Amino acid sequence: MEPQPVAAPEAPPNEAWQRVQLARHPKRPHTLDYIQRLFTEFHEIHGDRSYGDDPAIVSGMGFFEDRPVMIVGEQKGRDTKQKLYRNFGMPKPEGYRKAIRVMQVAAKFGRPIVTFLDTPGAYPGIDAEERGQAEAIARNLREMARINTPIVCICIGEGGSGGALALGVGNHVYLLENAIYSVISPESCAAIIYRESARAAEAAAALRLTAEDLLRLGLIDGIIPEPPGGAQEDADAAAACVRESLRWSLDQLGLLSAEEIVAHRYEKFRQMGNFFL
């Protein structure tokens, strides 16, 4: 009798790659979904007052359980039209300049800041380069370090390199359970190291970009749980989890003076990576 063909044993599911796909899930709640569920009387603040208004970054004032807070977040679109309008969540320099402008006005009046990170990366295009994408990100990193009110950063999906970090210099930085944060996208990393972007799953594992990895490496402060199956299954439940962490952080950070807030943030980033020297 002829031997029956045997199905090759399936490769073990790559946990990191599954997380990447969840982080990019088309139904995953975006910044505006969280804003709608967490804040009352939200009013958007537009524009960088020097070039334009970038729809890939949403910013504005709102109240979190009656506390006034400034909100800044990267916004992806849901349908094709929205995706194009939001430039797939890839901010341009005017977006980052708007972000720092509203953070500075919040600090002026002693208001805490909440940022939502969710971007494949800062936009790599001719116009963005011409208007100083690098300078805009660099300035945000330095000026966020100077802000003397609490900053809480929550990575809700894709933490795409410098494009996410430009809103990510916080006193407390959280990742949602299935969010990722990486120095380079797994596809680009695979294109460089394996010369083919199709091996992104391997690169995703090598980059250590899951929430657990980042917590272990000492780069984030906590992981916010998601409802079973992921945030895309139940946006209300995901927002409720975010609410708990946000309340705790604002309470804790509210105890610190303005000088202590700046020092707290500085010391946190100052030691990053030193363990590995």
Add this chain to the structure above:
Amino acid sequence: MPWFKREKTIGTLEAGAKSVRTEGLWLKCEGCRQIIWKKDLEANHQVCPKCENHSRIDAAARLALLFDGEYEVLDAGLTSSDPLDFVDSKPYRERLASMRSATGLTDALISACGTLEGRPVQICSMEPKFIGGSMGCVVGEKITRAIERSIAQRAPLIIVSASGGARMQEGAISLMQMAKISGALMRLDQAAITYISVLTDQTTGGVTASFAMLGDLNIAEPGALIGFAGPRVIEQTIRQKLPDGFQRSEFLLKHGMLDDVVPRKELKPYIATALRFFCGPV
């Protein structure tokens, strides 16, 4: 029948008997494709005497160009422990070891202090040959310590960038160095210590998007490739050919992103003058 025929015997000169060894004495300029004498190029700090094309130079040559003479290398012992256990075409650990033996450096940056036209300064110089001058935790820590020394000693800081950006092999740890260094630069800014950023070929990615663009003066060498995204990434995104000169120093100067473009041989006098302007006489 042809009226002329090459005598075969003429070609068979005994190899090497009378030939002069010219290999390595002459070079072809990357810019103008002309043949230049290597010693001319070296005497001109690796700048083509015919077309002013600036070739890349290593970190040590850069320090020799800027310091008055002797300088003290600091934090040279810092090394990376490969926190991610990263393996690509070869393990990151092996890559680091081979880079160390090839360059004689432990990582992609030399941090040093000395004098520049008599003024004590801190200079950090990036090494483009060490994994593309990429920034991991060692580069991040060395720069941050240099900034802290600048503040403590009230000595101006000069960082010469030459880097492809954050180092992939250290993942998000490399990324966070951008925030760490920028935070330290905030303190330097508050203390009003002069920081001059010199951008050289090539400065891209996370290095441009952090300390390289945060100088009190941001100056670049002529023709250097400077940008956030690399040209190939942009071409893939927009699916068209990039214009000539895009992301070169002169392009950035035109778009208001640089304070000036300074040729290599004028770099030291330029910095000396700027420091005299900002900090007063030595």
